[in-house]
Amino acid sequence: MKWNPDSVLNVLGQTSYIDDVAEPRDILQAVIVPSPSAHGRLLRIDTQAAGQKYPGAHFLTAADIPGENQIGNNLPDETLLVDGEWHFCGEPIALVLAPTRSEARRAAALVKLETEELEPVTDPRVAAERGLFILPPRTMRAGAVEKAYARCAHVIEGRVDSGGQEHLYLETQGAIAWPSESGGVRIVSSTQWPTGVQKASARILGVPMNRVEVETTRIGGGFGGKEDQATAWGCLAALGARVTGRPVKIYLNRHEDITYTGKRHPYSSDFKIGLDGEGRILAFEADYYQNSGGVCDLSPAVLARTLFHAVSAYYVPNVRVTGYMCRTNLVPFTAFRGFGAPQGIFVVEAALAKAAEKSGMPVLELQRRNLLKAGDTFHYGMPVEECRTDQSVSRVLENCKWEKLRKEIDSFNRQNRSKKRGAAMLPLCFGISFTKLLMNQTGALVHVYNDGSVTVSTGGVEMGQGLGRKIAIIAAKSLGIPVEWIRVESTRTVTVANTFPTAASSGTDLNGMAAQLACAEIRKRLIAVAAGCHSEAKAGSAAPGLVDYNICDGEVTRSGKPIGLSWNELVARAHSERVDLSAHAFYSTPGLFYDDKLENGSPFAYHVYGAAVVTATADVLRGTFTIDEAYIVHDAGDPIDLLVDMGQTEGGFVQGLGWAVLEDLRFDDEGRLQANTLSTYKVPDIHFVPGMNVEFLTNVPNPKAVLNSKAIGEPPLMYAIAGYFAVLDALKAARPDVEGFYDLPMTPEKALSFLTR
Numbered sequence: 001m002k003w004n005p006d007s008v009l010n011v012l013g014q015t016s017y018i019d020d021v022a023e024p025r026d027i028l029q030a031v032i033v034p035s036p037s038a039h040g041r042l043l044r045i046d047t048q049a050a051g052q053k054y055p056g057a058h059f060l061t062a063a064d065i066p067g068e069n070q071i072g073n074n075l076p077d078e079t080l081l082v083d084g085e086w087h088f089c090g091e092p093i094a095l096v097l098a099p100t101r102s103e104a105r106r107a108a109a110l111v112k113l114e115t116e117e118l119e120p121v122t123d124p125r126v127a128a129e130r131g132l133f134i135l136p137p138r139t140m141r142a143g144a145v146e147k148a149y150a151r152c153a154h155v156i157e158g159r160v161d162s163g164g165q166e167h168l169y170l171e172t173q174g175a176i177a178w179p180s181e182s183g184g185v186r187i188v189s190s191t192q193w194p195t196g197v198q199k200a201s202a203r204i205l206g207v208p209m210n211r212v213e214v215e216t217t218r219i220g221g222g223f224g225g226k227e228d229q230a231t232a233w234g235c236l237a238a239l240g241a242r243v244t245g246r247p248v249k250i251y252l253n254r255h256e257d258i259t260y261t262g263k264r265h266p267y268s269s270d271f272k273i274g275l276d277g278e279g280r281i282l283a284f285e286a287d288y289y290q291n292s293g294g295v296c297d298l299s300p301a302v303l304a305r306t307l308f309h310a311v312s313a314y315y316v317p318n319v320r321v322t323g324y325m326c327r328t329n330l331v332p333f334t335a336f337r338g339f340g341a342p343q344g345i346f347v348v349e350a351a352l353a354k355a356a357e358k359s360g361m362p363v364l365e366l367q368r369r370n371l372l373k374a375g376d377t378f379h380y381g382m383p384v385e386e387c388r389t390d391q392s393v394s395r396v397l398e399n400c401k402w403e404k405l406r407k408e409i410d411s412f413n414r415q416n417r418s419k420k421r422g423a424a425m426l427p428l429c430f431g432i433s434f435t436k437l438l439m440n441q442t443g444a445l446v447h448v449y450n451d452g453s454v455t456v457s458t459g460g461v462e463m464g465q466g467l468g469r470k471i472a473i474i475a476a477k478s479l480g481i482p483v484e485w486i487r488v489e490s491t492r493t494v495t496v497a498n499t500f501p502t503a504a505s506s507g508t509d510l511n512g513m514a515a516q517l518a519c520a521e522i523r524k525r526l527i528a529v530a531a532g533c534h535s536e537a538k539a540g541s542a543a544p545g546l547v548d549y550n551i552c553d554g555e556v557t558r559s560g561k562p563i564g565l566s567w568n569e570l571v572a573r574a575h576s577e578r579v580d581l582s583a584h585a586f587y588s589t590p591g592l593f594y595d596d597k598l599e600n601g602s603p604f605a606y607h608v609y610g611a612a613v614v615t616a617t618a619d620v621l622r623g624t625f626t627i628d629e630a631y632i633v634h635d636a637g638d639p640i641d642l643l644v645d646m647g648q649t650e651g652g653f654v655q656g657l658g659w660a661v662l663e664d665l666r667f668d669d670e671g672r673l674q675a676n677t678l679s680t681y682k683v684p685d686i687h688f689v690p691g692m693n694v695e696f697l698t699n700v701p702n703p704k705a706v707l708n709s710k711a712i713g714e715p716p717l718m719y720a721i722a723g724y725f726a727v728l729d730a731l732k733a734a735r736p737d738v739e740g741f742y743d744l745p746m747t748p749e750k751a752l753s754f755l756t757r
């Protein structure tokens, strides 16, 4: 009965992904004809020459879409195939199908386009000047900033920039679709959101959702890049399958994936911060110019999270923060681990760094003086509870021996002219729940087969984050059987319907809770059978003595003692007594509310806290640097699987470091991605990774989540912001006379230009 978790199968190479699905003989391979520039208008498509040379190829355009040519989920501004204007480089203009991918590619290259070029906008501030917005700006306020400045000893303003980031999931985007007898399709898709692919495909095909089935076994990483951005590829495969009546596969190569698909939003921001003579922040204002890219995608939700995290782990009584979703002609920027929070946190940390510089107070003191504490209120009106900022910061400073470290660094910097060291601390406070209330719901379906084996299905997608492992542990604990007896099934729209993406770090919180509820229901029925009173239980009258029964390690116990009835025997007995061995459950996060007009409420189930210290060494002649050590103290609640949570913490942090000090997502003025290969777009490798000392707070159960756990997927990414400031600290040791700069990623070029200013 033993079933191995994904981690074991992954190591053995036994897990299967889109490209491992056996291809039927009549399958057609699909490629797109991409838009040739960042902004233009399509006048005519000529496939004649291509069709003559490749008679086995099919060429589909917007005119071939049987339903509505629209896949925009938040705003109807995204066509599946260009019909008129296009908005970014690599937008699908036509779909070309052929028996092999290379033939499809060659045929696509012969498709002639008659076009009109339009002027591209790439800079969000330029877009804002021209009034090019996805939606109107959004503002959150607390207190009265203007009045507060009058009481400030220091008022500091500045500009902060942060770059985008490529997801670089190992498995690129892809899907396979089979036409089905219902007039719809069955799709396997590498997506974080099977229901999203189902809904959009139904819209494209002009069929009801019950004609489209989507299945996702697991994905080779998503990191937010397959929350909405996987949908188009699923829809294209569906369209091809429906029009040709043959199975269609689309699977991007790395170069196509990097150039066509959305990434983390770059931001450009202005801040104003006011502090009193003791370093207390009295007021904070910011304007965030979010580079939203060519279509809406998830930009409004990402911006919301920026605004919610505008003052990070600090208490600020007077706040005014405004976000602008600037429509540019770059790829559709989208969800990426942290989801707008890193961009916001970088701004307030930059403001504190600059305030320290101007006021002469050490930045660590400013940070500590303003830490959130229980009893405070977030600027969006939610009370601060179970706050662990101070505890985490104190502990991380202890772990890295901060006083000693600072002395060592200072003495190193006195003794060395060409190398300088630096260090920085970052506190963390990250809200858990989808900021869009509706999305905080999911379901689970549990079957106990009559041989005792168990299958659990939920709306959650396994993407390497260990969701399947956690669900199996939750189900095992709930049923009282060993975890190896549980198999977690692929995510399918026919087993659990109307779900939302596995995202917002809440995959386990939501799906784990739904699985637990379904298991609890089955357990209740089985206990009644064990107690010999299932018919009474059925009649609704709980028999006396029922509470004495339990299921433990696959054995039925009464008052703690085994009664000689195994799980398998119990299940067989229940089956023979005609007891339902399946259960569906639904879970929606309780207690969430938010008033969009007042920008006030409790949008999060709870917050995740922690703190990090990062150290760095810079070569101040060359501008190069290394990240040396990271100390992280993190509040993971009661981890469901300690190793998974450690992996998420280290992995998230390293991915964040990539964003903060390495990955330089450069576009040229024409809106073309220049960093479109792994030789020009450098991501962290094993040599780049610093020493990591991760500690989880102990005895911090979280009653708001399943088994007292805490969401872990995204929060640790933010610790990497300390990496930027550690390098800056090192650079400033060489040039204390030059003002700091806040333009992430920190690259050797920027470091050198600072050093030679």
Ligand code: MTE
Residues within 6 Å of the ligand: 220, 221, 222, 223, 224, 336, 337, 338, 463, 464, 465, 467, 502, 503, 504, 505, 506, 507, 508, 648, 712, 713, 714
């Ligand atoms: N870890 C791995 N290995 N692969 C991923 O794609 N995605 C991250 C995080 N950790 C990701 C990952 C992101 S962006 C999120 S929101 C969460 O996992 C989603 O899963 P969870 O909600 O189950 O934690």
Ligand code: HPA
Residues within 6 Å of the ligand: 227, 298, 301, 305, 335, 339, 433, 434, 435, 436, 439, 503, 504, 505
């Ligand atoms: N996080 C991730 N994805 C989302 C969110 C969020 O807060 N809101 C909508 N999609």
Ligand code: MOS
Residues within 6 Å of the ligand: 192, 222, 223, 224, 225, 227, 335, 336, 337, 338, 339, 502, 503, 504, 505, 714
């Ligand atoms: Mo994660 S960015 O919420 O998929």
